[in-house]
Amino acid sequence: MVVHLIRKLQNYAPLSEEERSALQDLSNRRQRVLNSRDDVIAQGERPGFVNLVLEGFACRYKILPDGRRQILSFFIPGDLCDLHNEVLGVMDHSIGAISPLRIAQIGSDEIEAVMTRFPRLSRAFWWNELVGEAITREWLANLGQRTGAERVAHLLCETFVRMRAIGLVDAAGACPFPITQADLSDALGISIVHTNRMLQDLRAEGLIVLKGRALQVDDLGALMRLANFEPSYLHLRRHDGEEAGDPAEMHRETTA
Amino acid sequence: MVVHLIRKLQNYAPLSEEERSALQDLSNRRQRVLNSRDDVIAQGERPGFVNLVLEGFACRYKILPDGRRQILSFFIPGDLCDLHNEVLGVMDHSIGAISPLRIAQIGSDEIEAVMTRFPRLSRAFWWNELVGEAITREWLANLGQRTGAERVAHLLCETFVRMRAIGLVDAAGACPFPITQADLSDALGISIVHTNRMLQDLRAEGLIVLKGRALQVDDLGALMRLANFEPSYLHLRRHDGEEAGDPAEMHRETTA
């Protein structure tokens, strides 16, 4: 659904009908469906396309020489991967599907054309890229400074807020969350067992319900406090965080 | 010294005399000198300039709500900070001087003009940005997957190789290294005490000599092996790493 991308970009600037349909076009031309754990593109390959996540979760990850895996970021619907990576030539990391995944493969030239035609869209893409970098920096702080419990809580906050921003949190305060505990631990730099225990602590305190590939946040404020989560790095419009908020509001936009 | 920037960019593409003097120009207009620990720009401020490090080390860092500090990257001579950060508006992190520092402050418009006039230089700047992001990703893997000893070794490898690439490693295999152990530990996510002990292990094994704000690497191969250091993410020309190499080679370029 390109609507997720549109919702996200509108955090930066409102888009015209024309701009929105240009995005719709881009995403309709060439699509690809993958299973969980399939690679969108692997370390060592040359990027041919810009990938737009339409449905499902993906991740950027890196395998160390000795086999350890670090997940570098999660992609949720509306996320754009590797807008500029062709400049480097060879991928120094991989992109893989976390869940069943549908993506649009967009040629660099097609993106280029749209960006030339719609300068505001071009700036919105830029903004989007920079927010991605800000998230990576926050992850660095997460791994470097926070305890296991904080890391887990922080990642849940981040993902939940990002999902909310694209309208994927429902009225009950729940959203799809297909990330396994093994994936979480590779993202957070802690063991699976420890991840499991930290999640149970969060459950025991009544902050979250996490089961069946879905995450429900019952007390976002408390979760944010526990994590030292300060959402400004996401550069979204709403920085409140007091309560999960009125989910109805998230549906205000046209559903493309 | 703009020569460091030039050397670095020439890892991507050779630059003409004209292009090099354009860079020289950029860096001569407006300069600024700071003491250790001064901020170049602080979290919350709006970036006004692109900063080019001419002499000394700086770092990008982030202060968590509860005061903990994470260093996100180190800047060495020739590094360009925040080529595009004006898009985000407000800095979500700070840039501070690690050592006495001299920087050039370049207006976005001046950079813009040069990039328009010299497309190859423009692509070189791009490449430079992307290498910066690749380094950040590697740091994530470093914090998430490596042990304390490996982290220390890895950061030393990275810094040493980057210094070598801009010609700042001397014939004895030594380079300036003004980073304190406290800084190292904030970058690596381990305590000062542990950092100290890991450094001593490296010394005891005869891999490095680190004292008086200088780092000498005596066995780069062994250090790289210990760290699981795989330099391809730096996207430099020489990926050997067998021995510190012939430093004379690094002086082949004109000294601007």
Add this chain to the structure above:
DNA sequence: CGAGGAGTTGATACATCTCAAAAAATGTGG
């Protein structure tokens, strides 16, 4: 209904942290 993936549990080991203080290096003003 069976199989493999995902989640959970308990027990033990160890890497790393914390606290506290000394030693060494560095900078500064007289």
Add this chain to the structure above:
DNA sequence: CCACATTTTTTGAGATGTATCAACTCCTCG
């Protein structure tokens, strides 16, 4: 160039967060 103040590095010892190993249970899905 010395004396003092400050920062940085080093050391020791005890506390603890997290990893590891191994087993078991519970899902999910074909």
